[in-house]
Amino acid sequence: MNGQIVLSARDLGVRYKRRGGLFRPPRYHQAFRGLTFDLYQGETLALTGRNGAGKSTLLKVLAGILRPDEGRLINHGVTVSLLSLQAGFDPELPGTDNALLSAMLLGYTRAQARASLSRIAAFSELGAFMDEPVKTYSSGMRARLGFSVAMFLSPDVLLIDEALAVGDRSFREKAEREMNKKIHSLQTVVLVSHSESQIEKLADRVIDLQSLGGRHVL
Amino acid sequence: MAESLSPTPSPPPEHDRRLAPRDAFQWAFDAQAARQWQQAARRWATLRAVYPDHPPVWIQAAVALRELGSHDEARHLLAEARARFETHPGGWVQGANTALADGDTALAARLLEEARQRFPDDPPVWVRSAHLALATGDREGALRFNRHARDAFPEWAPAFDQHAELAMAAGDWDSARQRWAEVRRRFPDHPPGYRRAAEVEERQGRHREARRLRLAEEHGLDWLEESDPAEPPAVAPPRRRDGRNFIDLVWTKARLNLKSEANRNHLRYLWWVIDPLSYMAVFYVVFGLLLNRGGEGFVAYLLTGLVPFQWFAKTVQHASNTIVEGRGLMNQVRISPLFFPLVAVVQNAGKQTLVFLMLAVFLLLYGLAPTVHWLALVPVVLVQLLLMVGVGCGLAMIIPFVRDLINLVPTGLQFLLFASGVFYTLDTIPERWRDLFMVNPLANLLHQYRLILLDHQWPDWSQLGWLTLGCVIGLVVVILAYRRLEGVFPRVVVE
Structure with a gap:
């Protein structure tokens, strides 16, 4: 794993305001602090730590969604995106419209989204349901559509937040199969997982956020 | 080593109460599978007393011992097994194994030689022969026996495993990799083809490939082939959406929101007509018929003010809370927060076109036919759009930080309704207050609408120009503020 560095984190720290307002002093929850690491081209990095350690927060920082309170994140010219399932779904709209919209929100252009629609429909195995409003879907069907949309996106760095359990058993297997395929292509992946076996199977390197933060500070 | 197990079929006698041999032997095989050799040896000894005519009780007992x-x-x-069961290769094969374990290669070679003559159709005989040849340093011989095994029994995986293992033993990793690939091709469900191949990759420091092979054991051969790293990426997203795609996204979202809104009602799109129509009707009835105030043409005056005002009010009301409402999406994908209020502006503009059409119809029926001055509606409407974008985005930006403000928005709009001259004409305002009154951008805009629609005049271009300048400056400030706050909103909206 001595590829190029694609992302560098330097002394990253994020804290959330837990409470406080006009008349009360604010209290903060420090998700993590002083986090420094490099992400290399092609590697699979796993983030572990108990709930609240800041795993998902770190993913958001890496994705450029959140700006860190301390330190900085240097992007060496790569595209980064968070694997978001069902982003922007509207239950009143049919599956096709939702797939189009969700794809565009994830970063597809309209033309790319249109061109991918048939593949998305085929992968989700929803058939004629694609033209029905999403509110008529079961949660499993919704998850399938969401996964199928995200599936075809290939940023340079893919961030995954324990989102692999989708749909019924057979679809879950299919999803996991595709996900593992993605992880094992040349793509760089940062993965949040609680499953030791999954980390063992997939990750080149592990960062344990538990040891780094989760402190409550005034 | 559990080869050649098939017990000779000897149906038990009529009154035999013993277990069927196969079931009884399972007892000892279980111990063997758990590698409890002591226990297995004892069980086989017990079984030997009861089933002396079956090969496993001799041969497997020897394996355990x-x-x-x-x-x-x-x-x-x-030796006893070979004497008793001349048609069973197990005695020879295990005999050779034992001799080899003892270091007695001569005996092992003699036994296997005999076995090859007696049982040329038994695959383990050939694989053991290759094994022995390798153990004695005869690589050539090992390969020869192995080739025979592969040629004669192409359906038997261990022969192919051995082929690859021979390459691994010789340290010939390239051949080993190819041979394991051959194993996978022939026997896709055979675990060693993945596991041992992964070890080959590990040996060469290719950990990633090793992991891929181990995962392939779970997902199958097709997966391995599909996941070939050479496969081109599906859709590569941009680092940052460019302006065109952003506008396209806002447009698509607004369009789909309208569709979604329509889907919620039985009368669907008809509501976009019914709603403003009923609203206008109420004002017409109250002010035009019941109160009958304002004199001639008051209803037209009222509606030309009310329609643009309602557009403004609905848009601002809608846009002001959009960033807070967009918290889910904002935390899922990277998107400029401007997206949320802009969608509200476009969505309301879409509905407003119908309302303007109805206003035009009303004016026509009222006797105020279109003139060339109506062309000036285009810049006036554009300025109003600019104003709404500025105010809507500005409010949407502030409200996440001061949530309480959302409660003041309706009141503020109500105040604006009365401060913009919807219900009264400009000349009812004292002269010295008029300039101040016109500083209110909405009052200014309504005045321009009326100049065009009621007085059939061109708008006051200088006023409109100042207004545009004000809107543009405001908008630039708002956009700069958004730039600074982009990475902050996702956290503020969930706090």
Whole structure:
């Protein structure tokens, strides 16, 4: 794993305001602090730590969604995106419209989204349901559509937040199969997982956020 | 080592109450599978007393004893097995294994030689022969026996495993990799093809490839082939959406929101007509018929003010809370927060076109036919759009930080309704207050609408120009503020 560095984190720290307002002093929850690491081209990095350690927060920082309170994140010219399932779904709209919209929100252009629609429909195995409003879907069907949309996106760095359990058993297997395929292509992946076996199977390197933060500070 | 197990079929006698041999032997095989050799040896000894006519009680017993280190005993049992079951290769094959374990290669070679002559159709005989040849340093011989095994029994995986293992033993990793690939091709469900191949990759420091092979054991051969790293990426997203795609996204979202809104009602799109129509009707009835105030043409005056005002009010009301409402999406994908209020502006503009059409119809029926001045509606409407974008985005930006403000928005709009001259004409305002009144951008805009629609005049271009300048400056400030706050909103909206 001595590829190029694609992302560098330097002394990253994020804290959330837990409470406080006009008349009360604010209290903060420090998700993590002083986090420094490099992400290399092609590697699979796993983030572990108990709930609240800041795993998902770190993913958001890496994705450029959140700006860190301390330190900085240097992007060496790569595209980064968070694997978001069902982003922007509207239950009143049919599956096709939702797939189009969700794809565009994830970063597809309209033309790319249109061109991918048939593949998305085929992968989700929803058939004629694609033209029905999403509110008529079961949660499993919704998850399938969401996964199928995200599936075809290939940023340079893919961030995954324990989102692999989708749909019924057979679809879950299919999803996991595709996900593992993605992880094992040349793509760089940062993965949040609680499953030791999954980390063992997939990750080149592990960062344990538990040891780094989760402190409550005034 | 559990080869050649098939017990000779000998149907038990009529009154035999013994277990069927196969079931009884399972008892000992279980111990063997758990590698409890002591226990296995004892169980086989017990079984030998009851089923002396079955090969496993001799041969498998010897296997267990050999594992325990009792080679002499094992040898004795195997010799007995060879004497008793001349048609069963197990005695020879295990005999050779035991001899090899003892270091007696001559005996092993003699036994396997005999076995090859007696049982040329038994695959393990050939694989063991290759094994022995390798153990004695005869690589050539090992390959020869192995090739025979592969040629004669192409359906038998261990022969192919051995082929690859031979390459691994010789340290020939390239051949080993190819041979394991051959194993996978022929026997896709055979675990060693993945596991041992992964070890080959590990040896060469290719950990990633090793992991890929281990995962492939779970997902199958097709997966391995599909996941070939050479496959081109599906859709590569941009680092940052460019302006065109952003506008396209806002447009698509607004369009789909309208569709979604329509889907919620039975009368669907008809509501976009009914709603403003009923609203206008109320004002017409109250002010035009019941109060009958304002004199001639008051209803037209009222509606030309009310329609643009309602557009403004609805848009601002809608846009002001959009960033807070967009918290889910904002935390899922990277998107400029401007997206949320802009969608509200476009969505309301879409509905407003119908309302303007109805206003035009009303004016026509009212006797105020279109003139060339109506062309000036285009810049006036554009300025109003600019104003709404500025105010909507500005409010949407502030409200996440001061949530309480959302409660003041309706009141503020109400105040604006009365401060913009919807219900009264400009000349009812004292002269000295008029300039101040016109500073209110909405009052200014309504005045321009009326100049065009009621007085059939061109708008006051200088006023409109100042207004545009004000809107543009405001908008630039708002956009700069958004730039600074982009990475902050996702956290503020969930706090």
